[in-house]
Amino acid sequence: MNKINTIHSRFVPLQEENVDTDQIIPARFLKATTRDGFGKNLFRDWRYHNDNELAPKQDFILNDASYSGQILVAGKNFGCGSSREHAAWAIKDYGFLVVVSSFFADIFKNNALNNGLLPITVSEAFLASIFALDKEATLSVCLKNQTITIDATGAVETFEINAYKKTCLLNGYDDIDYLISNKAAIENFEKNRA
Amino acid sequence: MGKTLFEKIWDTHIVQEVTDGPSVLYIDKHFIHEVTSPQAFKGIEDRGISIFRPAHIVATADHNVPTLNQHLPITDALSRFQVDTLIENCKKHGIELYGLGHEHQGIVHVIGPELGITQPGMTIVCGDSHTSTHGAFGTIAFGIGTSEVEMVFASQCLLQTKPKLMRINIEGTLGKGVVSKDIILYIIAKISASGATGYFVEYAGSAVRALSMEARMTICNMSIEMGARGGLIAPDQTTFDYIKGRTFAPAGAAWDTALAYWQTLYSDADAAFDLELTIDAATIEPMITYGTNPGLGIGITKKVPTAADMQDEGEQKNLAKALEYMGLTAGQSLMGMPVQHVFIGSCTNSRIEDLRLVASLVKGKTKNPNVQVMIVPGSQKVAKQVVQEGLDIIFREAGFEIRQAGCSACLGMNEDKVPAGEYCVSTSNRNFEGRQGAGARTLLASPLTAAAAAVNGVITDVRTLL
Numbered sequence: 259m260n261k262i263n264t265i266h267s268r269f270v271p272l273q274e275e276n277v278d279t280d281q282i283i284p285a286r287f288l289k290a291t292t293r294d295g296f297g298k299n300l301f302r303d304w305r306y307h308n309d310n311e312l313a314p315k316q317d318f319i320l321n322d323a324s325y326s327g328q329i330l331v332a333g334k335n336f337g338c339g340s341s342r343e344h345a346a347w348a349i350k351d352y353g354f355l356v357v358v359s360s361f362f363a364d365i366f367k368n369n370a371l372n373n374g375l376l377p378i379t380v381s382e383a384f385l386a387s388i389f390a391l392d393k394e395a396t397l398s399v400c401l402k403n404q405t406i407t408i409d410a411t412g413a414v415e416t417f418e419i420n421a422y423k424k425t426c427l428l429n430g431y432d433d434i435d436y437l438i439s440n441k442a443a444i445e446n447f448e449k450n451r452a
Numbered sequence: 453m454g455k456t457l458f459e460k461i462w463d464t465h466i467v468q469e470v471t472d473g474p475s476v477l478y479i480d481k482h483f484i485h486e487v488t489s490p491q492a493f494k495g496i497e498d499r500g501i502s503i504f505r506p507a508h509i510v511a512t513a514d515h516n517v518p519t520l521n522q523h524l525p526i527t528d529a530l531s532r533f534q535v536d537t538l539i540e541n542c543k544k545h546g547i548e549l550y551g552l553g554h555e556h557q558g559i560v561h562v563i564g565p566e567l568g569i570t571q572p573g574m575t576i577v578c579g580d581s582h583t584s585t586h587g588a589f590g591t592i593a594f595g596i597g598t599s600e601v602e603m604v605f606a607s608q609c610l611l612q613t614k615p616k617l618m619r620i621n622i623e624g625t626l627g628k629g630v631v632s633k634d635i636i637l638y639i640i641a642k643i644s645a646s647g648a649t650g651y652f653v654e655y656a657g658s659a660v661r662a663l664s665m666e667a668r669m670t671i672c673n674m675s676i677e678m679g680a681r682g683g684l685i686a687p688d689q690t691t692f693d694y695i696k697g698r699t700f701a702p703a704g705a706a707w708d709t710a711l712a713y714w715q716t717l718y719s720d721a722d723a724a725f726d727l728e729l730t731i732d733a734a735t736i737e738p739m740i741t742y743g744t745n746p747g748l749g750i751g752i753t754k755k756v757p758t759a760a761d762m763q764d765e766g767e768q769k770n771l772a773k774a775l776e777y778m779g780l781t782a783g784q785s786l787m788g789m790p791v792q793h794v795f796i797g798s799c800t801n802s803r804i805e806d807l808r809l810v811a812s813l814v815k816g817k818t819k820n821p822n823v824q825v826m827i828v829p830g831s832q833k834v835a836k837q838v839v840q841e842g843l844d845i846i847f848r849e850a851g852f853e854i855r856q857a858g859c860s861a862c863l864g865m866n867e868d869k870v871p872a873g874e875y876c877v878s879t880s881n882r883n884f885e886g887r888q889g890a891g892a893r894t895l896l897a898s899p900l901t902a903a904a905a906a907v908n909g910v911i912t913d914v915r916t917l918l
Contacts, residue, residue, distance in 0.1 A: 341595035365595055372599035422470055438501070
């Protein structure tokens, strides 16, 4: 897995609440057997009319070339619905490294963390202040200090992250490495309950 | 202090606590299907490791299978390749597969319980958010992502943080025409699509005790629609009677041992919950959704909310967006509104009891000519039972189309889709934009309310037909 620590970037504001994983990546794109290439179908039905790449929906934020960056900022309850990890893969494959919201759905949050995509939960007020920024504004994220900063104003908020997961992201470790290293304890557990 | 049902199961499955982190949780049963497993198999192979406990895994093909002509090769090339990949992976790794054509094949959350694989006290996971269904048997069951599928492949364990616990008591007696789907749609409408995020929910109370296992599964199934990772119900005589004699249920002395353990699985009287709610069953009407998340639902006699009913500007915006997509107007009544499709199926409502309910309402009636009605049984076993009980005759005479088992129009992965702009009363679990096909407009309801819409061709208060 990729390592994450500091990210300094512009951001893409998606001012929608309850963004479900069916919007992030519609079910018809789940027929793949690899993890690659989901980015081109990210928010597919919000991006294009009639599934046609030649007919982009002009008012959708990803189609506005004046927005860019590695940080996606969205309204509360982001990633609700299906457990499809393809949603996290699509966001990552599109080029985002961080998703900021005031509230994440549980399974999406885990899927993001397991893929080196950092979900940052901020207060409603902080989220509103990001949405109020102009499109050239930048954000700075420091995972080590667990802070997100609006560079123009210096406004900073700290965010929570499980200490174990933080270590994983900073070092590029994944859970499987950890679990495999504990195989003896797992076998012992099985023996004792049999 | 006493323990909750959840804690009793959780505590006996902890292999190890991680300092400042999650716990290593042992998983008893791992269900897999064709859509969320291929990348996990690939991951295992790339790491050069084998599957740790293949005997704990059960596979089926359900999400991406056709519901017509299942004996023929799948025509969609991508779908066929995905299903073939599952077959190949299961063969390679020694995993039991109930694929197309197998008598046990069906929707993963229908077959686990009906085969007696799902048993009280277990930890159960699957790469599908509706794994919460199995909680109806007093299990810790939850949906996971593909990386987590890979973790369970590698170690039969997951790193998990203990969730908060909520108990929802539903007390009293349900009114005429009100069924378990209405209970859960009512709860989600009350606490919102994110109201239980971070929690596991135990459902309790006299109204829950009175429900069959199928009805309990419907409630636990939709726990995820209010954000809960899972829902569970303490096992009781109804549970034990359901399991006894099923294909993989314990028998003989093993049954007695299992039963003695299962009977200890309940929340102690002095157990503490982080949040507790009580609902009067008698206040619940047949429910229907009007919006684009399962929390946007109303009693069938109520009107679609207006901006004035919303708590803040954000909610007002969400409502306006949902109503625009649905082609509905704030303040309108849904009753009498024409619909073009009725879908009866999905892991929420495709069990034999659901189909019996539908049959009881439509017996001797025919569907409205302007509605297409599709019934998709949850499993081969349910499909067989439909014929044995003669329900197929009732459905055919009513003009309903009966398909073969699969997830079908619940998520629109296969050919079973609702055309853009058309309305579908659906017994499934999600009314998200495009869920049943790009532009499709889904109204979630119970099997009874769906059957009433099929007969009348318009949204109907089923109580007027009883």
